[in-house]
Amino acid sequence: MSTSTSTSGTGQELRVGVVGCGGIARSHGRAYAANPRARIVAALDVDPAAAKGFAEEFDTTACDSLADLAARDVQLASVCTPPGTHTATTVALLELGISVLLEKPPAITLAELDLIAEAEAASAGSVHVVFQHRHGSGAKRAHRLLAEGALGAPQFAVCETLWYRPESYFAPQWRGNWAGEGGGPTLGHAIHQIDLLLHLLGDWATVDAKAARIARPVEFEDVASASVALENGALASVVTSLLSPREVSRLRVDTTGGTLEVNHLYGYSDADWSWFPLPDARTLAANGVDPGVARDAAGEGAGTDVWRASAGTDLPSSHTAQIDELVDDVLAGRPHATTLASTRPTMELVTGLYASAIEGTTVARRDLTPGSAFYGRLDGGTPAERVSARFTLR
Ligand SMILES: NC(=O)c1ccc[n+]([C@@H]2O[C@H](COP(=O)([O-])OP(=O)(O)OC[C@H]3O[C@@H](n4cnc5c(N)ncnc54)[C@H](O)[C@@H]3O)[C@@H](O)[C@H]2O)c1
Known part of the structure; x- marks a missing residue:
């Protein structure tokens, strides 16, 4: 994945985007917002009102496309969209060189899981999956x-x-x-x-x-x-x-x-x-x-x-437990334990x-x-x- 990180007064800070701004995105939002080493810099949803609502709640910018999100130097994007959209969204993010924290289930078939794995192999980004337990x-x-x-x-x-x-x-x-x-x-x-x-x-x-x-x-x-x-x-x-x-x-x-x-x-x-x-x-x-x-x-x-x-x-097992670990792993350049491959x-x-x-x-x-x-x-x-x-x- 991209190793460049912005810096703040407290050290390195990971620039995060959230794609899909519904129910579970709030758990991601709260975890990133509470982590001093992460900053949500972009929110995207097919429903612009959902992106706007999330952006207001988490003091960030609503985007209207993945390209717009990428233009905000997002390094890691949480994919919180419905399962059937995980593959297309994740592959598109990987093609932009952006790493992904992908909600469960990572895909709805093994064929789609393998498509994501292929895109990951060809990308500078990596895929991590939410299995908070x-x-x-x-x-x-x-x-x-x-x-x-x-x-x-x-x-x-x-x-x-x-x-x-x-x-x-x-x-x-x-x-x-x-x-x-x-x-x-x-x-x-x-x-x-x-x-x-x-x-x-x-x-x-x-x-x-x-x-x-x-x-x-x-x-x-x-x-x-x-x-x-x-x-x-x-x-x-x-x-x-x-x-x-x-x-x-x-x-x-x-x-x-x-x-x-x-x-x-x-x-x-x-x-x-x-x-x-x-x-x-x-x-x-x-x-x-x-x-x-x-x-x-x-x-x-x-x-x-x-x-x-x-x-x-x-x-306790929670999105915060996994996201805190992931942010530290990414900033340290270490692999995160819950890789895409580990969920196959x-x-x-x-x-x-x-x-x-x-x-x-x-x-x-x-x-x-x-x-x-x-x-x-x-x-x-x-x-x-x-x-x-x-x-x-x-
Ligand atoms: N880890 C957990 O404990 C946990 C709990 C609940 C849900 N989930 C997972 O989170 C994901 C989302 O679930 P939810 O309950 O938040 O759903 P939701 O319906 O509340 O939210 C999904 C959002 O994604 C948006 N969206 C749909 N297609 C999109 C696309 N192509 N691009 C951008 N935005 C798009 C929708 O407009 C909606 O705002 C699912 O994969 C679900 O299984 C995980």
Whole structure:
């Protein structure tokens, strides 16, 4: 990416643009505005009133084109437009040599993701993706300790996105259909927990999924359940729902050393993470689970609480957590952890899940090549009535 930075009295300052000035752009705006090393110098939206409103709120300039935005020496642009527009917008910014912080999902198909990757390879700019749940202190501790083996070897994981969206949520014309959203809640909502699952546990090998449309007026699923075999030998259950009144976002990892769990909704702090070490022999005996062990046996297995011992400053997962890290990385000329390439396994699992649910077969990650029908469309170009039949339980 471009390394030139403007300077202010406090040192280097990153010149930022925001493209797409709707709901989530405010989270980007607040994070940049609170960061003394960043300055929002341009705002752009297809709706000029939206750009003007954002510009007034964040004391910046409303632009009327990408060229106009580039003319303001923007070094990094947050792309906060609807998912179906991510590819065209990001490629255009890369062609102008501008780096991008791209909202999730990075693209709506693997084909589009690869187009962005090609444009990135040819550009002076880089692409980073918003997956803010990788960037809180809890996920950072979990990532490090799991990689070191300090929490034991993962054996089973449960990845839940149990949210509630009423029928009225689907009233906007672009919601509820493949054309407008590219995919259902597996792509739009569950992708956060799916990304965290793979970020912590590594690559996946196969997926067996069932998706169903139980209640909402959508072309795709409103609930889905998938079994995912991970490359490390663990099994993961990935469950997604928009019909769950008591909402939760949960990731639970059972390892040979204990259970690690994060239980939150749209963002966690350290208090939302817990670690249950292996029960000791005495507890197992008391529960009758291991009757061969005397009730007064010395405790074993629990060991030191490595999770508690790793605690540091609590940094909740949020746009601010990721954007602060990104600004520092860019100004220091370091790569940012959440690269476009690092999100490909997540997009592959989303794709594999739809392919499995629609085809009714086990899908292997290695099969999701450009030759796959699901590479270019998450519904695989399957006729609507066939998808409908697959997603209808009765
Ligand atoms: N990371 C998160 O937690 C999170 C949360 C919500 C939304 N998102 C993502 O953020 C993105 C935007 O979602 P939102 O809820 O803010 O949507 P939104 O509808 O509130 O805002 C989108 C804005 O983009 C503008 N726009 C549309 N096409 C454009 C184009 N080609 N160029 C410029 N502007 C354009 C629209 O006019 C609108 O103002 C989506 O990708 C969504 O998945 C992420």
